[in-house]
Amino acid sequence: MSDPMRIRATEKDGIVDVKILMKHDMESGQRKDASGKLIPAWFINMLNVKAQGKDVFNAEFGPGVSKDPFLNFKYKGSKGDKLVVNWIDTKGDKRTDEATVS
Amino acid sequence: MKFFLSILLTFAWFASPANAQQKPETPFNRMMKDSFRSQGIAGLDRIAQDATQRFCSNPQFAASPAGIKKAEELQKLNMATIAPPSDGQYLGDWKNGEAIAQSGRGYTWSDSASTPNGGGCYNCHQINQKEIAYGNIGPSLWNYGKNRGYSQELVSYTWNRISNSKAYNACSNMPRFAHFKILDQKQIQDVMALLLDPASPVNQ
Amino acid sequence: MSNPIVKQIKWISALTVLCWSLQVFSQSTADDIAKYREMIADGNPSELYEMAGEELWKKPAGPKNASLEKCNLGLGPGVVDGAAAQLPRYFKDTNRVQDLESRLMTCMQTLQGISSQSIIDAKFGEGPKKDMDAIVAYVVTHSKGKKVQVSTSHPQEKAMYEMGKQAFYYEAGPFDFSCASCHGSDGKRIRLQDLPNLTTRDGAIAGWGSWPAYRVSSGQFWTMQQRLNDCFRQQRFPFPIYGSDVTIALSMYMAKNANGGIIQTPGLKR
Numbered sequence: 001m002s003d004p005m006r007i008r009a010t011e012k013d014g015i016v017d018v019k020i021l022m023k024h025d026m027e028s029g030q031r032k033d034a035s036g037k038l039i040p041a042w043f044i045n046m047l048n049v050k051a052q053g054k055d056v057f058n059a060e061f062g063p064g065v066s067k068d069p070f071l072n073f074k075y076k077g078s079k080g081d082k083l084v085v086n087w088i089d090t091k092g093d094k095r096t097d098e099a100t101v102s
Numbered sequence: 103m104k105f106f107l108s109i110l111l112t113f114a115w116f117a118s119p120a121n122a123q124q125k126p127e128t129p130f131n132r133m134m135k136d137s138f139r140s141q142g143i144a145g146l147d148r149i150a151q152d153a154t155q156r157f158c159s160n161p162q163f164a165a166s167p168a169g170i171k172k173a174e175e176l177q178k179l180n181m182a183t184i185a186p187p188s189d190g191q192y193l194g195d196w197k198n199g200e201a202i203a204q205s206g207r208g209y210t211w212s213d214s215a216s217t218p219n220g221g222g223c224y225n226c227h228q229i230n231q232k233e234i235a236y237g238n239i240g241p242s243l244w245n246y247g248k249n250r251g252y253s254q255e256l257v258s259y260t261w262n263r264i265s266n267s268k269a270y271n272a273c274s275n276m277p278r279f280a281h282f283k284i285l286d287q288k289q290i291q292d293v294m295a296l297l298l299d300p301a302s303p304v305n306q
Numbered sequence: 307m308s309n310p311i312v313k314q315i316k317w318i319s320a321l322t323v324l325c326w327s328l329q330v331f332s333q334s335t336a337d338d339i340a341k342y343r344e345m346i347a348d349g350n351p352s353e354l355y356e357m358a359g360e361e362l363w364k365k366p367a368g369p370k371n372a373s374l375e376k377c378n379l380g381l382g383p384g385v386v387d388g389a390a391a392q393l394p395r396y397f398k399d400t401n402r403v404q405d406l407e408s409r410l411m412t413c414m415q416t417l418q419g420i421s422s423q424s425i426i427d428a429k430f431g432e433g434p435k436k437d438m439d440a441i442v443a444y445v446v447t448h449s450k451g452k453k454v455q456v457s458t459s460h461p462q463e464k465a466m467y468e469m470g471k472q473a474f475y476y477e478a479g480p481f482d483f484s485c486a487s488c489h490g491s492d493g494k495r496i497r498l499q500d501l502p503n504l505t506t507r508d509g510a511i512a513g514w515g516s517w518p519a520y521r522v523s524s525g526q527f528w529t530m531q532q533r534l535n536d537c538f539r540q541q542r543f544p545f546p547i548y549g550s551d552v553t554i555a556l557s558m559y560m561a562k563n564a565n566g567g568i569i570q571t572p573g574l575k576r
Contacts, residue, residue, distance in 0.1 A: 003354060004357060006357055019348065019349060021350075021351060023351070067525035068520075068525060070348075070349030072349070129469065130469050130472050130473075133469055133473075133551045133552055133555065134476070136550070136551065137546055137547055137551050137552035137553070138543065138544040138545060138547065138552070139545050140545065141544060144479075144542065144543065144545065145544060148478055148479040148480065148544050149478055149543070151476075151478050154482070158477050158482070159475050159476050159477045159484060160475070161486070209479075209480050210539050210542055211539055211544070211545055224497060225496045225497055226496065234498075235498050237494075237496045237497050237498075238495045239488070268482075277480070277483075283480075284481070
């Protein structure tokens with residue numbers, strides 16, 4: 001059971017600034033634990049953001065993205081837009097959270 | 103009267119030099135005893151202070167005229183514990199010395215007893231100019247030998263300083279590397295070479 | 307002009323330009339670092355802990371199946387706003403001076419029936435301590451931007467401050483370190499890590515006012531208790547028990563020294 005994302009989105013002059021904080025260990029698969037064993041890779045690899053049902057952002061993350069990733073992007077939109085953010089990770093775990101543009 | 107006398111005597115007994123080692127059960131001492139537990143190689147015995155540590159824990163007294171006198175006593179005491187190298191060799195291998203200076207390992211509760219300790223020298227000192235990640239708690243040691251010459255006097259002084267810095271300054275911030283067996287003789291010889299071998303990068 | 311003088315002038319002007327550009331370089335590096343910090347402060351993962359903490363504050367838990375919404379952090383039952391800014395303080399019901407974490411343990415024990423020992427024994431960042439991290443993040447966020455306002459008017463508060471000061475200067479262990487060895491004067495630095503002088507107002511607020519914090523290098527959220535714990539580890543001391551009096555006394559010492567300074571927690575660190 002994954003932890004909720006923190007989503008903030010504000011609109012100004014027709015541009016919405018979206019900031020998303022995700023809680024995820026994002027193991028690259030390159031790190032070793034205290035005994036010297038490789039910690040298996042486990043990271044968010046697909047991310048999708050829809051505004052009012054339409055795709056506004058799509059991403060494929062690789063193992064280089066750091067723990068607890070922070071994402072910031074802009075799109076053309078309005079106040080009151082309903083945002084749906086969802087991600088899938090390499091284990092098939094999913095997370096969906098919603099927010100409204102203020 | 104008897105009661106008052108017994109109180110006075112108890113007080114005098116505690117205050118007498120013979121019992122100066124006995125720790126009075128002040129709220130502070132009790133707090134220090136109760137607030138810690140042993141973990142890994144770090145035992146509760148580490149809370150007990152020696153005379154130098156006790157003295158330096160009171161900076162106000164240490165700065166007073168009486169304190170300055172006491173500091174000289176403690177410096178002599180610390181000096182008396184220093185031993186020269188058993189094989190007469192003051193300088194070892196500066197390459198090892200650099201590794202020892204870089205390593206901050208050892209003596210914490212997360213270190214194992216078998217891990218060789220480092221000197222942690224770069225934590226406080228600039229040494230080889232090529233290393234930019236250095237601290238400023240101690241003076242720069244760049245060109246240590248080159249600037250001071252390579253006399254036997256300097257070599258002995260440096261040996262003593264690393265072994266027990268409090269022989270020269272009772273409240274020096276520098277750990278007493280030989281006194282507390284943080285570094286062994288060979289390690290100190292290697293660090294000495296880092297500073298005093300004319301071929302060391304520190305003296306170029 | 308003769309050759310040696312020209313050479314000298316060229317040499318001096320080259321040196322001047324070098325020094326000036328080095329200064330500009332180091333100033334612009336410092337500016338860039340400040341800009342970078344501003345940028346990443348926007349996405350401080352501490353906010354994730356704060357969100358989790360708010361849920362834990364409101365969720366019934368423990369054998370008594372109760373929430374923490376009646377927890378008294380010094381400003382009345384359930385009052386979180388500004389509470390952290392006034393801790394540590396004396397509490398009548400426990401008759402002792404407590405910091406945030408020990409006080410939260412009291413609330414969890416009395417309101418929820420959760421044993422303090424299980425929290426004390428847990429490893430940092432795991433199990434009950436992980437929940438504690440989140441609740442601490444939640445509480446301190448409600449003092450962000452406020453001034454530290456710690457009192458020593460109660461005799462136990464004053465005593466705790468004095469013991470904290472004594473503990474601060476207490477040298478021990480195989481390295482002869484006290485807190486003062488690193489944090490007792492201005493301008494000190496270990497490797498490239500600047501050390502605040504905790505005996506002055508400015509240094510104290512830099513230290514006390516920036517923990518708890520999310521550490522980017524390890525991806526961990528550290529509370530003040532964890533920061534103190536790791537200090538003692540590096541001092542080569544034995545293990546300070548979680549929420550013990552020495553940790554509260556040192557907190558009292560730092561907080562009072564920081565009085566009037568602005569709280570920045572939860573912070574973001576390298």
